[in-house]
Amino acid sequence: MSILYANAENPCCTLILAHGAGAPMDSEFMETIVQNLLALDISVVRFEFPYMALCRLDAIRRPPNKMAVLQDTWREVYNQVRAQSTLPIVIAGKSMGGRVASMLVDELQPLALICLGYPFYPAKKLDKPRTEHLLDLRTPTLIVQGERDALGCREVVEGYRLSSAIEIEWMALADHDLKPLQRSGCTQAQYLQHAACRIKDFVVRQLR
Template sequence: MDKARNTNIDSGQWPPEAAQTPGCGALSLLWNRPVGALSATLVLAHGAGAPMDSPFMDAIAEKLSARGVAVARFEFPYMAARRADDRKRPPNPQKQLLECWREVYAQVRAEVAGPLAIGGKSMGGRMASLLADELGADALVCLGYPFYAAGKDDKPRVAHLAELATPTLIVQGERDALGDRAHVVEYVLSPAIQVHWLTAADHDLKPLKASGLTHEQHLESTAEVVSAFLDELQIAPAQP
């Protein structure tokens, strides 16, 4: 497969004002663009504890772009602030996270043509799932979806998933501590949602050594499943 380009707006150089007003938008967009034909664009948000250029996010973006999917990454305000001063912070309130998603989606939608999907790792994917229908995204892709908080499997956060209309792919580890297979198969999910299970994998899609599988294999499998899902979307042509 063709090697994809990894380009960050301003080459990763954060202007002085970024320290005072960190947020979404152009300053935090990180693109992985296919060298060859483009099949779709995916805006991918990070999880609660790791930035947009974590090893997991880098690997997924690179593997998807090698398969024809352009990936745009961004950081929520609290993570952008951490990049500026290296101080850890908790995630912003949900309202602010959702507004950030709206701003980034609008920016990317104005810049690209063709199918546009949204999604993310863990929290980033969950926030995207709350907005997918509202934004009119062509698809939703969630990697390691947090169906419940750690240790709170008796309080699932799935009500909105029963009504979701956006075509959705969730790639989930069978032993994910925030949504293992035994619990998730009991939930009532929208027919628009597909769940792809990874054998013996955890929240980061990493399998047990005893499974005979590797993390790299699971990441490759994830990229293949996601790219195939996006390829198969039936996107209605825009009206003149």
């Protein structure tokens, strides 16, 4: 299994970060958010699901593994990090990685859950929400979501009933990758920095 460790100088926690369905653990998005988190004293562990690890080996694009495999991979990585770290653990994911983590978070019992661009519904399928397990979520959860996210726009998501443990940080005029329209006056880099700051604030609150 591909696992990548990045240690902050004076870490307050270890954050395990899973990639989304279409990009690896070292994509530009992942690299940028990791560097921002390290600067805020959050150590980060990244890993790749089996299908993405195979893609890295032979450059053949594959669909994600079945959900049972994705979940078992998350459990394996969490248990490995838990056995090695004395710090509080936060689990997190970009899109699909966050969705899988959200299905396991109450079982694994980390300090908190962070989702970056949660896929509330499949593209163009608003009638098939992926929210049933979010109704009774108990673990403190922060979702950083673009208002224009094609998998969970603000207009639709604000109509859902979600657990009171979930907070949503809306990024104005941003898409699924937290990239805003030019008229927002902000850049994706600025939004990812803001997302990291919001994550740090959220984690500090849970540590208290």
